[in-house]
Amino acid sequence: MSKKINLILAIHNHQPIGNFDNVISEAYDKAYKPFLDILSKYPSLKVSIHFSGCLLEWIVINKPDMIAQIRHLVNRNQIELMGGGFYEPIMVMLPERDRIGQIKRYTEYLQKYFVRKIRGMWVPERVWEQNLTKTFADANMEYTVLDDSHFKYAGLEDHQLLGYYVTEEQGRTLKIFPASELLRYYIPFEEPTKCIEYFKSCATEGGDVTIVYADDGEKFGVWPKTYDHVYKNGWLERFINVLLDNRDWINLVTFSEVIDNFSSKGKVYLPDASYREMLGWALPVEAYFRYEDVYNKLNNIPWGINVKRFMKGGFWRNFKIKYPESNLLYAKMMHVSNMVDLMDKKKDDYMAAQKELFMGQCNCPYWHGVFGGIYLPHLRFAVASHLIAAEVLAEKGKAKGAHYCISDYDCDTKDEICVSNSQMTVYFKPDRGGHIYELDYKPKRINLLNTLMRRREVYHNKITDTLYKDDLEQAKSIHDLMPSKQTGLEKMLYYDTYLKEGLIDHFFESGTTVKDVFKNEYREAGSFVTSSYNYKIDQGKDNVLIKLYREGEVESGGHRCTVRIIKEITIMDNAPLINIVYTIENHSKHICDAQFGVEFNISMTAGDAFGRYYYIKDRETIGNLAIEQELNSQNKLGLVDEWLGVEVLLDWNISGDVFVFPIYTVSQSESGYELVYQNSSIIPRWSLNIKPEDTWSVVINKSIKSL
Incomplete structure (x- = not known):
């Protein structure tokens, strides 16, 4: 009896909610379509394929011929379709009801188009915790x-x-x-004969062994240099032909066929984990450097391999710690999920709200690794937009006027304040500077504080390394290749020390410039930026009034002045307007001579694209949203995004100078290192000269309107 193996080839195709249409179209042309076309030429080749629901919906609308092609391949038993969460959520992030809801909804969708029983599912990013066993079984999934x-x-x-x-x-x-990690690095980067050598090393006389390759379909055409390598240079067909030439001992099968014909290898309980690279990305930066150093040194130690297999790295949930913005998005998602769950489930609005919620659970902007993830504003915009849409549906028929709720939305044991009317929802964080951390404009379903602070990433050290320049001809795994998309990125590596939110209270030293603040190379003269504020709330007949206040110190003329900041925010019924009255009381024996500024961060879709610009009085345009400038003696500043169809106006009753500058991050994605516009920062500033026991006050209005 000759030695044999069973081989499962599993392909996972996914495009996130909110991705640009041209990006998905390119992936279709370079990976999804040519792969299926070649598969169609080889009827005896079997593949298990998972399309995320986000991608399959796009295909149904934009490329319906591919649905017919997939159906044909399914009907001739060449493709086994895998299910999963409809909109590719990280399953452990969701309430149980949403986990099962996502899986069942996608199973029904697949059965509608392909009329096949869906027995197994793909686990997004292979993020696993043992409690998912019951979830998947309860959702009628047999394997993963x-x-x-x-x-x-x-x-x-x-x-x-x-x-x-x-x-x-x-x-x-x-x-x-x-699924074999070794094959993830072999396919499609090594010559097919190398895979055959590995298969031979695993083959047995009984032929009861199964080898699984399972990885992204984008490796076959979308990843850098892979289109030429896989299709033009013929790697994929060479690989297929080698497999078919050896089918006397390589049995090409699907997951279900293995389950139906072979017994399990036994019982197992798996620890919380994901694929190895993901667990490294989840670590804090300094911890990752130590992890990577030890991991690589083990390669030079004879017994190192026995240690490396137990070096698990971090824990996926800690992305919510590494990126607090991810935790805020998660908190919003959980809040909206609870709202949707309280709806009347017999009404059409419930199904519509549930779909919006599920789309808002797409995993991509909740984390960051070799792909852009949370650093891509359009992905954050899209997910937030769907969550807001679900929230609006859940609020339908309820209170219309301005109303508030106090709750620990982000589960840090500190209260947040949510104020809502028919036009907007505003979230306040009293314990973090009394900031506004989310501002949802309901008519456009957008969060105008969809911001991201600049922070150090492990790959920033590699940006100037010539090893990572785009001068390599050979296709490699994306984990080994990271070309730079643009030059000069090393000059933009600035890091923030606080989240880019709203109502951030600064005291600047004399002589501080806009460049200093842009680079975050200035010294704060006050103690208010992220300090905890007390609060009081008054529910009026037609408004909600929030009073945030704290005492702190300001350095002035060699003295430390005790001052008290009071910011009173009024939100009216049915108006997209925030009225803010600042009062600063000098409780010291010295004159408080300082530069006071209030930082607003506003996220639009682009900084320097057409139709995104600032204006001042008389609607005089002063430049795009990426300008870095100091404006003198102003009392208003407007921001326009014609693509979004939104205008935000800030005005104040005492003329002041204004810092305006963009927030750009340097991040990595599958196509290389890149500079990404995140938001625009606006800081109106006033020169204070407050006598002991005296006060100073300014009124600021922030209004929003649709264009």
């Missing part, structure tokens, strides 16, 4: 696939990873296949 690293963390050896296992949670069972 994870990386082999999950199994190695549980103590299994390589020779034990050649088949599927059964796991259990509260009496509910699930079959789990380990």
